[in-house]
Amino acid sequence: MGHGETVPINANLNEMVLNMRIKNTSNCNTQFINGLNTEQSIVGNMNRRSTLIVVGMLLLMIPLSTISGQTNNDETECNIIVDWSNGTSSEHAYVINNWDLVNDSQTEVHWSHENQSGQILENGTIYPSWNENNTEARIILPTNIDLGDSISIDVKASENEIFCSRTIDITYWNQPINDHEITRTTTWMLEQTGGDGQEYELEFTGRGWQLRNGNQLESNELGSGNLSIISDDGETRIETEINLDRVWLNESMTGIELEQQEFEMFGNGSMFFIVQDEVGTETVAEINISDSYITRTIANGVPSEQVRLEGTGNLLSNGTNDDESIDLNGEVSVFLYELHTENGEVLLSNYLLEAYAEMVLIDGNNRFTLDLDEFIIHETWENGEQIDQLNRIKGDGTFDFAESEDGATIIVNGTVPVFWLESQNGMTTVNTILMDGDISGDVTGEIGLVVEIVETGQQQNHTGQSFDVNVIKNENWLNISQITGIGSNFDLEAEHNLTFEYQVPEEHWLNRTVRYKYVEDSGEINDEYPERSPIVIDPSEPSNESILGSVNISRELGFAPSSMQIGDSLMLDHGDTLKLEIIATDSGSITRDGHEMDVIHWNGTYTNGGFASGKIINEGILAGLIAEVSRSIELEIDDLDGELQFIEIQSLERVISPSIVTEAENTPPSFVELRIREGVLTTEGGEAHLEVVVEDVDWNMQSVEVDLTSIGYGIVSFNDVGIDGDSTVHDDVWTSQVSHLGINHGNEEINITISDGWSTTQVTTSLILTNLAPRMTSLNLDPNTVSRGDSVEITTNVVDAHGVSSVFVDLTGSGGQRFALSQEMGEQWFGSFIVPDGFSPGPQLIAIEMTDNEGAMRLTSLIWQPDGTTIESDRITILNDGPILSNLTISRQGNLVDDFLVPNLGEEDIPHVISIEVYDPDGISVVQVQLGILAEIGNSDDWVPMNDDGTGGDMVADDGIYSLTIQTRSTMPTGSTEIELRGIDNYLESTPGNERGFTVTLSDEFSEGIGSEWADSTALILIAVGIFLFLSVLGGIIVLKNANFDEEY
Secondary structure (H helix, E strand, O other): OOHHHHHHHHHHHHHHHHHHHHHHHOHHHHHHHOHHHHHHHHHHHHHHHHHHHHHHHHHHHOOHHHOOOOOOHHHHOOEEEEEEOOOOOOOOEEEEEOHHHHOOOOOEEEEEEEOOOOOEEEEEEEOOEEOOOOOOEEEEOOOOOOOOOEEEEEEEOOOOOEEEEEEEEEEEOOEOOOOEEEEEEEEEEEEEEOOOOOEEEEEEEEEEEEEEEOOEEEEEEEEEEEEEEEEEOOOEEEEEEEEEEEEEEEEEEEOOEEEEEEEEEEEEEEEEEEEEOOOOOEEEEEEEEEEEEEEEEEEOOEEEEEEEEEEEEEEEEEEEEOOEEEEEEEEEEEEEEEEEEEOOEEEEEEEEEEEEEEEEEEEOOEEEEEEEEEEEEEEEEEOOEEEEEEEEEEEEEEEEEEEEEOOEEEEEEEEEEEEEEEEEOOEEEEEEEEEEEEEEEOEEEEEEEEEEEEEEEEEEOOOOOEEEEEEEEEEEEEEEEEEOOOOOOOOOOOEEEEEEEEEOOEOOOEOOEEEEEEEOOOOOEEEEOOOOOOEOOOOOOOOOOOOOOOOOOOOOOOEEEOOOOOOOEEEEOOOOOOOEEEEEEEEEEEEEOOEEEEEEEEEEEEOOOEEEEEEEEOOHHHOOOEEEEEEEEEEEEOOOOEEEEEEEEEEEEEEEEOOOOOOOOOOOOEEEEEEEOOOOEEOOOEEEEEEEEEEOOOOOOOEEEEEOHHHOOOEEEEEOOOOOOOOOOOOOEEEEEEEEOOOOOEEEEEEEEEEOOOOEEEEEEEEEEEOOOOEEEEEEEEOOEEOOOOEEEEEEEEEOOOOEEEEEEEOHHHOOOEEEOEEEEOOEEEEEEEOOOOOOOEEEOOOEEEEEOOOOEEEEOEEEOOOOOEEEOOOEEEOOOOOEEEEEEEEEOOEEEOOEEOOOOOOOOEEEEEEEEEEOOOOEEEEEEEOHHHOOOOOOOOOEEOEOOOOOOOOOOOOOEEEEEEEEOOOOOOEEEEEEEEEEEOOOOEOOHHHOEEEEEEEOOOOOOOOHHHHOOHHHHHHHHHHHHHHHHHHHHHHHHHOOOOOOO
16 A cells, blocks of 8 residues: 555544544534534544554554554644634634644645636645643635635645645635525514514424526525514504514525525405503504515615505403493404505505494493494505595494483483595595484483584684695574473573684694684684694605514524534634534434435524524535524613514425435336316416326426417416425425416316426326306495395496306395396396395395306306406495384283282382383393482482393294383372483494483372372472583583594694
């Protein structure tokens, strides 16, 4: 054996001894970060011990003269370690171990730098930096490295006497020098918290794909996950949960420079807007997100983001405080949020909320109900300018107030026929509130309130500056006409207030009222000019806050040796955010595609906080490719006073190219099925994803081609890399998104060709094309606000390439009938239908059934638009009239009677049963009666529930007749008296106030009347009535006034 052949043996032996030494010193750190390698490390140690024994035996058989003329060369052997711990841009350095043993006057370090073409760029001889107290020396080469370069280092005493040498081929971290295509599995989680009450969490599980072609690297990750966002500013808490059924991450790199990164997420979920006031009332808007699209792109260093959330939901609010309660129940029919930012600038912000709701405010016996038929908030900004804005609150309501004191009963019933607040393009256009009520009981009269814009013009403020204003009339009155039941009638003077507010229309300004004009009943006018009014401010621009958090996470980047040795250290510092210092700690192997590959284990620490560990392939054409990696990154976010944590696990799954399977080893791929992901592919422009499922035990599929000539495409190449609609990277489901523009339908024969590079398989299968059913392109209803039982005229346009044979209005789902429409001209059909009782109150969709001449039928309420998308058709609004009361009866001892019998003094109370028949197509929630003097003492103004359950005097349960047992007492006055009954349906609509009153008679032909007792308390009653009316009317006016929603400062 020659001199040149003995060096690798000695170098291998010395390297093994050194590896064992390094292994022992780094064992604790390795087990902590990469504990899964324990078993493999034990096996590795055993293998190395066996190797040492064999090598030792070989050395004993080799003549000493053949070992470089050295008698103890194993002790003087050195080792060259990469030391790029300070980054290759600042120090291109290496460490020579055991330098103290090889260093003498003849020792030299020769180095050479070649590019990928083999051209020598630089070379020379260098003397290391060395401390005599250290066994290691360090050299810094005066050269810059690039992809594909090669660095050769020799430590030698002469041309023929080499102590150690190493050749380092330069690649990028996690990128083999050679072109390649691989897939990997990926799981990661990103958490971000901020001191401003923000919490953000994004989870992802999926597959990745990486393709290297020359200096260009394309990588994709496709999978699913979850997005959770919580924000809380102390007033409003927003909780967002989105199930991401598609998460797509694409990166394009040139060398180690990130050219473009695109991150897309699609899914559905929910949003909760929670507002709690100072008394504990919680208002919740629950939005069911039916469609979400979130994307962030970084191109040439410029970030941009687009967000679209769309859905529907509910409005809920309830709260109690002493005897007060508020209940809000509504539906969000449209919710849309869009945001497009670029480099921190808002290019588009669009927000739309459409809802309707009913609010019920109860304070003891007082009840205020407001039905909001329209609640719209819409705001659109483009490039920093507000181009569209609409706020509309429109509805009507009722109110009922009742009070009783010292036997005197006061009842106030009223309506709010108009409640309408509206602004357009930031300007108030409508401010109308009308309230009208009647006072009944022992006092009669009326109250009212009118708020409306009566004119527009200009008005000077307190400094004399003129502004455009709306003149808002604010008029309220209280009129008590007479008092009855106490032997006297009184005509009282009416209370009347009239004020005009001169208010600037800009809703975003502060202190908007520049003048108050008070008009007295005598005609006298008093003016007030508030100071510092108005305060002019610009409208608040929409926030550019990212829904994906504030930090862009890209993985570590930098140069690395394609083959590493234990002890090599690197600083990967080319990334924008992350810098990772790693050290090679151990060696081992992994198995992929049935082939075993050598790997180097490594551990790393992020300079910003966190750690990483993994295994990197260390042999062959895939050397430099990460086989497994786990990352845990922690960052502090100074701007948000928060923290960020990123945790990831990746593992190499498949090697597509270069092939590690030979032709002899290869098994041809097989066809499983051709399927349609959506289930159907329809005619007339139907779109779908066609999927070809294959089986390939060698995981080296190259192509799938499908002949789609029958639908106008020709030969189409499918893909399995997560693009063009493919849902999962390399899952053996090859995909293409197609559209069938023709009208042919039924079974079509399809030819498919699949290839893995070594062999090709051809099959013929069938594809089912489905006839697209007719589409509705318009729908008009007249009238669009109706009661149940009304007739509605309908006109609709229906299209189908095969012709339309019939169109029906189908109301069977709501207890109605099918109404046939007639074809008027071309695509237009017309007719009418009767609104069934089964329709619930509020906006409702009308179902249309359409059938074409080929038999395809569709039942829908959607309108097809020219671009192929659909929207809801116009809804018909069903009025809710409240429960109907009829057939009031009184029974005593099981017999119907005409009046209540009052017992004589000293006799026992007499039980009576009062019954009322109640009907409402929406079902009955409760029936109540206010008994007045028939009630128990002290409870004359209470609403008492009646029964329809066979108890409390009710004869038959659930027959729609509600009953209550009443005891008459000897102290009750005889004569006629008013009682009130009301029903409340399941939508909280109550019986109208003018339909609640019933007159009943109390008689006692043997007892003396006691009505004279009322005259003795006349003065007290008048005082009580006056106080109650003042408080009730004032309270009602304040409630309505506060609903104005204007901010006054």
